[in-house]
Amino acid sequence: MRKRIKLGFVGFVLSLILGVGALTGAAVWSHAWQGRILPGIRIGDVDVAGLTEQAAKEKLALLQDSYLSSPVDLVLAGDKKWRISRRELGFRLEVEEAVQRAFLVGRSGSVWKRIHDIWDAYHGQVVLPLKGCVDRLRAQSVLSRFVKGITYPPEDAALVINDRGEVIVKPGKPGWVLDYQATLDALCRVDPPFDGEIPLRLRQVQPKVRTGDILAMKITGLLASYTTYFDVSNVNRTYNINVAADALDNIVIKPGEVFSFNRVVGPRSKEAGYKEALVIVQDQFTPGIGGGVCQVSSTLYNAALLAGLEIVERSNHSLPVTYVPFGRDATVAYGGCDLKFRNNTSGYLCIRTRVNGGALTVKVFGNIEEKKNITLESIVDNVLEPKVIKKEDPNLYVGKTVEERKGIKGYQVRVFSYTKNANGQVTKRLVSNDLYKPVDQIIRVGTKPVPSSPPLPGTGQEQQTEPPVLPEPGPEQQQTDSAMQPGAAENTAPANR
Helix, strand or coil, X not given: CHHHHHHHHHHHHHHHHHHHHHHHHHHHHHHHCCCCCCCCEEECCEECCCCCHHHHHHHHHHHHHHHHXXXXXXXXXXXXXXXXXXXXXXXXXXXXXHHHHHHCCCCCCCHHHHHHHHHHHHCCCEEECXXXXXXXXXXXXXXXXXXXXXXECCECCEEEECCCCCEEEECCECEEEECHHHHHHHHCXXXXXXXXXXXXXXEEECCCCCHHHHHCCCCCEEEEEEEEECCCCCHHXXXXXXXXXXXXXXXXXXXXXXXXXXXXXXXXXXCCCCCEEEEEECCEEEEEECXXXXXXXXXXXHHHHHCCCEEEECCCCCCCCCCCCCCCCCCCCCCCCCCEEECCCCCCEEEEEEEECCEEEEEEEECHHHCCEEEEEEEEEEEECCCEEEEEEEEEECCCEEEEECCECEEEEEEEEEEECCCCCEEEEEEEEEEECCECEEEXXXXXXXXXXXXXXCCCCCCCCCCCCCXXXXXXXXXXXXXXXXXXXXCCCCCCC
């Protein structure tokens, strides 16, 4: 037992002596190479033993200059090659980082790590890699020139509706792009040394919208179409109709989604591209921004009715318009009355609009299996005659009258829809019950006494000329401009007619 203790103690003492000796030797040897890289250390193929950091950098700089000037071959699929220098690609060697790591061998880490590193260096077993890096933005710009015409982006699948109303699904196509990450990573591999060839790695990219995504929308045919007409000689109004129709074209509505005309078309303002045309404010025609937009909303409303869509919000004008039958108009004003309907079908809907000459057409496309056979009927239940209001005018001679405002008849109108199923059975439904208020006729009656004798010239009592009478809005003006909501005569905000 005592013999074992003595042997253990002796082993401990010997280990301690050897450890102290190793530490002392390592410290002495490291001190002997103070300020210089320890012997036995290489960076790649370059011997930097015994050099100062600055001297090692200068030695490696010679290698870097030669290395960066040498060409590399960019290889694509083994049959296409382009030669270019590494410098042109934005390549560089991490010389400073490599020299710093070489200098710290035997000088960093734990005591035992230092001893181990010094031992390896003493036996010439320390070889540090010379890493490379590349200016990725520069390299990407250079590489893109070489692969131009070879790579191409993916093409999303698309729904195409041609002029004949045919629904065509354009399949998506994958694209091929240069895998910059993999290619640039290959550029930076310096250890082991390059063989002078850089493989250009292509990567297939799938389209974001695939053919299956389009097919799942179930837009397979025309559900309904409606056309209204307008006077193209009214240039500004025609322009506004085109702007609003363009905003609606190709709008897609999800199943269950509520469409809002005001949300989709947006504000009717000069900034949005609309021009001044006649609108109606308080039963008066007056210039305003966006005149004509209500014809677009009314045309869309009729197409939605014929498609059997659920109407959520709609208001008629206060005066009848001539571009749609009574009771089938839809007035809109941004921030006020709106046209809203819900997609109550199982698939998506696509709204298409077209302006051709003086015709505006709105088409609703969706699942052709849900197409309905619907007809609409407008019934005038009551005609409301306008009153005649006479206003005394002291500037008109007695016996003279002037029509200040033309009277317009009002109407009480009901609209019905008739849906015929495959068996020929017809379902009748009340769509709306609308009131168009009559506009009273206003006549100015003269109260100024008639002179008993003709006035003498130059006395200031010459015969008065009656004030000119402004032309009243005729049928054509009513056709091209709509009116306000019933009961909204006090509201001075114009709707877009």
